[in-house]
Amino acid sequence: MRTDTTELLTQASRGDEAAAARLMPLVYDELRALAGHYLARGGEGGASTLQPTAIVHEAFLRLVGHDKGDFKGKTHFYAVAAVAMRHVLIDHVRGRKRAKRGGEWKRITLADGARVSSGGQLDLLTLDEALTKLAELDERAARVVELRYFSGMTDREIAEALGISERTVRNDWTMARAWLRCELSDSTGRDQE
Numbered sequence: 001m002r003t004d005t006t007e008l009l010t011q012a013s014r015g016d017e018a019a020a021a022r023l024m025p026l027v028y029d030e031l032r033a034l035a036g037h038y039l040a041r042g043g044e045g046g047a048s049t050l051q052p053t054a055i056v057h058e059a060f061l062r063l064v065g066h067d068k069g070d071f072k073g074k075t076h077f078y079a080v081a082a083v084a085m086r087h088v089l090i091d092h093v094r095g096r097k098r099a100k101r102g103g104e105w106k107r108i109t110l111a112d113g114a115r116v117s118s119g120g121q122l123d124l125l126t127l128d129e130a131l132t133k134l135a136e137l138d139e140r141a142a143r144v145v146e147l148r149y150f151s152g153m154t155d156r157e158i159a160e161a162l163g164i165s166e167r168t169v170r171n172d173w174t175m176a177r178a179w180l181r182c183e184l185s186d187s188t189g190r191d192q193e
Contacts, residue, residue, distance in 0.1 A: 009071040012064040020064040027074075031056045031081055037152045038085050050092055059084035079161035082151030090128045130183045134176060141176040144169055 005026050011019030035052035062084045063077075071077040135142035143162060147153045148169075153161070155169045162169070 006071070006073050009074070009077050013071055015064075020060075023064070024060060027060075027077070027081075028056065030078065031060065031085075034078065034082055034151050035059075035085055038082075038089060038150050050089065055085050055088050058088045062088070075157055075161050078151065079147055079153070079158075082147055082153070086128070086146060086150055089124055093124050126184065127180075130180055133183065134179060137179075138172070138176070140164070141172040141179075144172040145176045145180065148173060 005023070008019045008023040008026065012023050032052050035055040038055065039050065039052060059081055063081060071080065131142050131145060134145070140162065144158055147158045147161060148155075155166045155173075158169045159166045
């Protein structure tokens with residue numbers, strides 16, 4: 001039997017505004033925790049000006065009321081919410097970079113030119129580009145990274161959300177992490193040249 005929350009998720013995803021209003025208090029704390037996790041893991045890149053509450057509200061608006069289809073349960077909803085939050089952050093960072101006097105333009109002196117680096121912070125746009133490339137090679141592995149890295153889901157929760165075994169989740173995570181490490185180190189090296 002479906003829980004009240006699952007039923008509300010289904011109704012809200014079909015555009016029922018009353019169900020969405022009743023759903024928000026039931027999922028708000030968990031979504032806010034996911035948003036906080038996103039911000040903590042996301043590094044720099046312009047997302048630091050966002051608050052978890054703003055991310056939750058924007059992602060929630062994207063998730064409900066747009067006839068996105070049935071959520072298969074709470075785990076599936078939180079997995080989809082994690083993706084929505086990633087997109088909210090990426091959209092925010094891109095908007096800030098466009099609006100900031102010429103996008104990514106930065107004033108540096110000739111002496112500073114040789115020392116430009118990312119300072120060890122993870123750039124959300126670089127990570128997003130790398131995840132997009134990974135998704136072209138292995139979409140499931142990219143989803144595992146999204147769910148584990150950004151939303152903090154356990155292997156069991158990811159396996160349930162994606163309909164795969166925990167062993168497959170661990171294998172995908174190991175492969176994706178190694179691939180991303182190479183991709184991000186190549187990207188950082190190109191940026192510093």
